[in-house]
Amino acid sequence: MHLIPVLCILCLCFAGAACTGQQPQEAAPAPVATTSPSPDGGADPGAAPSPAWGADGVISNGEYASRLAVSPGYTVHWRNDADLLTMGLEAQTEGWVAVGFEPTTRMNGADIVQGWVEDGEATVQDQFSLGPTGPHPPDTDLGGTDDLLERAGSEQNGTTVIEFSRRLDTGDAPYDTVLAPGQTVSIIWALSSSDDPTPMHDAGWGSAEITLVAA
Numbered sequence: 001m002h003l004i005p006v007l008c009i010l011c012l013c014f015a016g017a018a019c020t021g022q023q024p025q026e027a028a029p030a031p032v033a034t035t036s037p038s039p040d041g042g043a044d045p046g047a048a049p050s051p052a053w054g055a056d057g058v059i060s061n062g063e064y065a066s067r068l069a070v071s072p073g074y075t076v077h078w079r080n081d082a083d084l085l086t087m088g089l090e091a092q093t094e095g096w097v098a099v100g101f102e103p104t105t106r107m108n109g110a111d112i113v114q115g116w117v118e119d120g121e122a123t124v125q126d127q128f129s130l131g132p133t134g135p136h137p138p139d140t141d142l143g144g145t146d147d148l149l150e151r152a153g154s155e156q157n158g159t160t161v162i163e164f165s166r167r168l169d170t171g172d173a174p175y176d177t178v179l180a181p182g183q184t185v186s187i188i189w190a191l192s193s194s195d196d197p198t199p200m201h202d203a204g205w206g207s208a209e210i211t212l213v214a215a
């Protein structure tokens with residue numbers, strides 16, 4: 001019996017299997033735009049999302065798992081786990097940017113986040129649209145709660161970035177949509193050239209779909 005050569009061959013086999021084994025990767029969903037086909041929809045560039053997400057008004061490589069260009073001048077970035085959704089809204093405007101979840105008709109019933117940066121200070125609001133063309137006051141004005149856990153924004157060279165996080169299920173029904181891992185979520189979006197949150201969007205609006213990862 002040539003025991004030593006046999007043991008050597010076995011060791012080499014185990015080492016080879018360990019090296020070629022697939023590393024677990026976070027699934028990168030392919031988001032679908034319903035009204036604005038996205039040339040670069042899909043996974044954000046870079047590696048798996050950084051575990052150190054923080055709302056700082058800067059969208060860095062690998063910070064988000066997915067992105068969707070809902071229009072040529074507006075990209076929505078997002079990542080989620082079983083509990084939290086984090087989003088980065090990046091738009092070519094010096095006014096407000098907004099995203100809304102699961103409207104019924106037009107803007108009606110949408111769970112909206114609207115944000116803007118004025119004199120270097122970001123305001124990001126958890127809102128709810130009361131009708132097909134608004135208004136969309138903060139949830140707190142309607143008897144609900146502000147459920148944005150972290151928020152930040154920046155404005156540089158004509159681009160505004162708004163970042164926020166929230167729980168998938170905030171418990172603030174009916175003002176916040178209950179989201180679930182793996183869900184395809186219909187969204188509406190809008191942009192303004194102004195920081196005044198009240199007048200209608202004058203820099204674009206539309207709808208799309210994003211898919212959350214199955215955590």
Ligand code: HEM
Nearest residue numbers: 098099100106107133134188189190197198199200205206
């Ligand atoms: C800031 C105050 C806002 C006002 C006064 C306003 C007003 C309106 C009006 C009047 C329309 C109908 C436009 C038309 O038929 O030509 C409309 C449509 C729309 N708005 Fe707003 N809006 C506001 C904010 C927002 C926000 C924050 C969002 C997104 C989160 C949004 C998303 C949309 C979308 C997607 C449509 C088209 C809906 C459709 O036709 O299916 N709006 N809005």
